[in-house]
Amino acid sequence: MKVLITDYAWESLQPEREILASAGATLVVAERGDEDELASLAKDVDGILTCWKPVTARVIRRAERCRAIGRYGIGVDNIDVECATELGIVVTNVSAYCVEEVAEHAMALLLSLARKVTAYDHAMKAGRYDLRALMPFYRLRGKTLGIVGFGKIGRALYRKAQGFEFKVLICDPNLDPTSLRDYQADCVRFTELLERSDFVSIHVPLTPETRGLFNAEAFRRMKPGSYLINTCRGAVIDEAALLEALNAGRIAGAGLDVLASEPPSLQDPLGLHPRAIVTPHAAFYSAESVLELQTTAARQMAEVLSGRRPSNIVNPEVLRRSNLRARFRSSV
Numbered sequence: 448m449k450v451l452i453t454d455y456a457w458e459s460l461q462p463e464r465e466i467l468a469s470a471g472a473t474l475v476v477a478e479r480g481d482e483d484e485l486a487s488l489a490k491d492v493d494g495i496l497t498c499w500k501p502v503t504a505r506v507i508r509r510a511e512r513c514r515a516i517g518r519y520g521i522g523v524d525n526i527d528v529e530c531a532t533e534l535g536i537v538v539t540n541v542s543a544y545c546v547e548e549v550a551e552h553a554m555a556l557l558l559s560l561a562r563k564v565t566a567y568d569h570a571m572k573a574g575r576y577d578l579r580a581l582m583p584f585y586r587l588r589g590k591t592l593g594i595v596g597f598g599k600i601g602r603a604l605y606r607k608a609q610g611f612e613f614k615v616l617i618c619d620p621n622l623d624p625t626s627l628r629d630y631q632a633d634c635v636r637f638t639e640l641l642e643r644s645d646f647v648s649i650h651v652p653l654t655p656e657t658r659g660l661f662n663a664e665a666f667r668r669m670k671p672g673s674y675l676i677n678t679c680r681g682a683v684i685d686e687a688a689l690l691e692a693l694n695a696g697r698i699a700g701a702g703l704d705v706l707a708s709e710p711p712s713l714q715d716p717l718g719l720h721p722r723a724i725v726t727p728h729a730a731f732y733s734a735e736s737v738l739e740l741q742t743t744a745a746r747q748m749a750e751v752l753s754g755r756r757p758s759n760i761v762n763p764e765v766l767r768r769s770n771l772r773a774r775f776r777s778s779v
Contacts, residue, residue: 449473449474452475463496466742466745467752470748472748493752499728508530513772528762531762537766538761539748550600557648560701593617596679597619601650616634618640642669644670663685669698677705681705690720747759
């Protein structure tokens with residue numbers, strides 16, 4: 448059997464090789480990861496593992512033997528899940544990794560924006576030593592943090608924010624209010640969160656409902672002098688509207704680990720904006736989280752190829768289809 452790796456962001460695929468070898472599978476590693484190459488390589492593979500490259504309907508339809516498509520990560524917006532389901536292919540993800548890392552990165556962006564750390568550092572390296580250049584800024588204690596999306600990462604950020612004595616607002620339409628009994632936070636509507644928050648951190652999946660959620664109207668609603676932090680998906684933000692809000696001074700700054708197009712042009716006006724801090728989709732990374740990501744994704748693929756049902760199936764409805772390609776043992 449063969450498993451196609453569309454792309455990866457770590458040094459070695461040895462963990463995947465060892466785990467998949469136990470299921471009798473070898474790796475086929477794409478060189479470029481573009482649609483033409485993936486469609487060509489997918490023809491005779493039994494599984495596909497992908498990090499960021501799009502696994503389109505064209506690629507999936509060419510993968511006539513494929514039983515499972517696994518995402519190195521949580522969101523599956525780069526996989527045509529509907530097409531995979533139609534063809535009886537299981538889609539998996541790694542739903543509980545890099546929680547602490549992303550929450551830490553969001554807090555790092557928040558702190559750097561609030562204390563002007565990056566801006567002062569850039570000035571120093573350019574030969575300017577001027578404390579007053581970036582005044583005023585304010586203490587964090589008592590400020591309001593709005594968390595949009597209160598899943599695992601949003602909750603981890605809440606825990607870290609408690610150490611800085613933030614007031615916390617939460618907006619999550621899928622949230623059961625009774626689940627907040629152990630949290631000192633108010634659950635509010637999106638517009639109220641924007642109007643009241645000094646810092647807004649986004650932790651939602653990219654869906655048709657969340658695409659462009661932060662648009663021109665949202666930026667008009669945000670509290671003057673507030674900051675936006677995004678570590679989820681770039682397309683949740685209308686970047687033209689964000690740029691306009693920064694230029695107009697409607698918000699004080701933005702910390703972005705993700706952009707709508709990655710990698711962006713190095714002349715991207717957001718990346719060059721003096722009130723924006725941009726990192727290269729790095730929030731997920733730590734040595735520990737990457738190893739966990741590799742092994743979990745590979746084990747789930749090995750389980751499917753060995754006839755065992757994996758724990759994180761994104762499209763469980765596929766299990767009821769008569770054309771399900773995976774053959775799970777009835778005892779599982």
